[in-house]
Amino acid sequence: MKIATWNVNSLKIRLPHVLDWLAEHRPDALCLQELKQEEKAFPFAELEAAGYHAVVNGQKTYNGVAILTPAAATDVVRDIPGFADEQKRIIAATVDGVRVICGYFPNGQAVGSDKFDYKMRWLAALTEWVGAEMARHPQLVLTGDFNIAPEARDAHPDWKDEIHVxxxxxxxxxxxxxxxxxxxFRLFEQPERAFSWWDYRMMAFRRNFGLRIDHILVSPALRAACRACSVDKAPRRLERPSDHAPVVLTLER
Incomplete structure (x- = not known):
């Protein structure tokens, strides 16, 4: 089973990249973030022609998440239950017995800002809900753009901004x-300075000046099933790419 996450930074712009990537890799679940479109504008027909169903939690211009699967996903939940939020950042569904939660975590803008306070409240609510979901679904994957580089090695040594770290x-x-x-990702040996996001400015991708902020977390019941996890940098080399690259997990179940 192959599960991937990708912040596409506008699905309207990046749809050809997504269709090509699906055709090449055929994941069992592709979790997308930052769709920047409402559900009524979502390209269901194009994805169905490519062999994929989609469940969507969309928003015009900002945010938005989706899970793409070859067979229809079930038990869909949109947004964090009990957390009042106009921003569309969460969608969860069951895929072949695995509970998949796709999230576009808040950026936070700057430590101490109102947006940072929102990020911390959002993270607290998410953590409480994910704990409850794990009790109901022992086989669970939490994935997406976390906007957090969890360790020093997940940020370029010259990263000076406090946000994300x-x-x-x-x-x-x-x-x-x-x-x-x-x-x-950390269950396997990885190259040094392995990142998933690079700014469009200052030739950041060419210099590998980036952050690892796109993650796939697995529940204890799935840990032994993990066979590989890596960042696919190829889409970042394309014309008009997203500033993020897909992260791909392979499970043997």
């Missing part, structure tokens, strides 16, 4: 792993 954000990531979730 601050102590409160990293503590929130640790609270998720304290539920029993495991960072699948």
């Amino acid at each position: 601050s102590a409160p954000e990293r503590a929130a990531f640790e609270a998720l792993t304290a539920l029993g979730l495991v960072d699948a």
Whole structure:
């Protein structure tokens, strides 16, 4: 079973890249973030022609998440239950017996800002809900753009901005792993300076000046099934790419 996550930074612009990637890799679940479109504008027909169903939680211009699967997903939940939020950042569904939660975590803008306070409240609500979901679904994957680089090695050494690497954000990531979730990427040997996001400016991708902020966390019941997890940098080399690259997990179940 192959599960992937990709912040596409506008599905309207990146749809050809997504269709090509689906055709080449044929994942069992592709979790997309930052769709930047409402459900009524979502390209269901194009994806169905490519062999994929979709469940969507969309929003005009900003945010938006989706899960693409060859067979229809079930038990769909949109948004964090009990957390009042106009921003469309969460969708969950069951795919071949695995509970998949796709999230576009808040950026936070700057430590101490109102947007940072929202990020921390959102993370606390997410953690509480994910704990309850794990009790109901032992086989669970939490994936998406976390907007957190959890360790020093997940950020370029010259990264100076506090956002994404601050102590409160990293503590929130640790609270998720304290539920029993495991960072699948770190189950395997990885190259140094392995990142998933690079700014469009200052030739950041060419210089590999990036952050690893796109993650796949797996529940204890799935840890032994993990066979590989890596960043696919190929789409980042395309014309008009997303600033993120897909992260791909292979499970043997």
